[in-house]
Amino acid sequence: MSKAKLRASFLAILALTMFPLLLNATQILRNDLLKIEAVQLIDDIGMELQAKTGINAYVIATNEHFPERFNLIEYSKHYEANVSKPYVLFIFAPYATITNKAEIRGRVGIIPSSDDVRKLYDYDDVRDAGIDVVAIKDSNTDEDKFNIGVLQAYSVLADNIATSKDVALTKTIPDDTGTMITILRVVVYTGTLILLWIFVLRPFILRRRNGKQ
Numbered sequence: 001m002s003k004a005k006l007r008a009s010f011l012a013i014l015a016l017t018m019f020p021l022l023l024n025a026t027q028i029l030r031n032d033l034l035k036i037e038a039v040q041l042i043d044d045i046g047m048e049l050q051a052k053t054g055i056n057a058y059v060i061a062t063n064e065h066f067p068e069r070f071n072l073i074e075y076s077k078h079y080e081a082n083v084s085k086p087y088v089l090f091i092f093a094p095y096a097t098i099t100n101k102a103e104i105r106g107r108v109g110i111i112p113s114s115d116d117v118r119k120l121y122d123y124d125d126v127r128d129a130g131i132d133v134v135a136i137k138d139s140n141t142d143e144d145k146f147n148i149g150v151l152q153a154y155s156v157l158a159d160n161i162a163t164s165k166d167v168a169l170t171k172t173i174p175d176d177t178g179t180m181i182t183i184l185r186v187v188v189y190t191g192t193l194i195l196l197w198i199f200v201l202r203p204f205i206l207r208r209r210n211g212k213q
Contacts, residue, residue: 029058029083032061053167059154060089064093065096066095070097073109076111087113090157091111092146093108108130121160122160125156129153
């Protein structure tokens with residue numbers, strides 16, 4: 001098999017293996033931006049949060065170019081059939097227009113199902129956890145910043161809610177950009193190495209061991 005065909009086969013297998021994670025992600029209502037690894041981490045945090053507090057935390061990560069003053073609350077109603085109360089919905093829209101005059105983009109929406117849920121978290125802490133990452137000028141790509149920003153904000157949201165309920169979560173991640181980057185990279189590289197071993201290296205070694213080229 002040629003290297004090109006081998007690489008294509010590996011990518012196809014990788015996609016087929018990881019795609020079910022997206023289909024089964026209970027916390028992600030829309031995903032235009034997040035890597036599979038970030039989706040899985042968010043799902044793990046969200047399931048633990050729901051199990052320990054009874055609160056559902058959902059994510060919409062959209063690449064839609066919302067106009068200035070776009071109503072995120074009205075927008076969130078499109079997803080009402082896919083959520084369970086009580087909940088809080090985190091919307092991350094990096095391409096949404098804030099002001100046409102300044103050409104500034106990027107909005108975050110945090111929408112609770114009730115006033116009681118709203119009291120369980122600090123809006124500014126959650127918003128800033130996401131926005132601060134995206135605003136930093138460093139060597140990370142926009143894609144990496146979006147993934148880190150959403151994951152970090154979601155983790156802060158979950159911790160806020162858990163603290164309000166006097167419980168501790170084990171799946172959340174420290175509010176630190178460097179830690180977040182390291183965790184994502186380890187998850188990505190580990191998953192890739194496992195798939196590489198299963199579908200490429202192991203069959204190759206077995207063929208050589210059995211005398212087949």
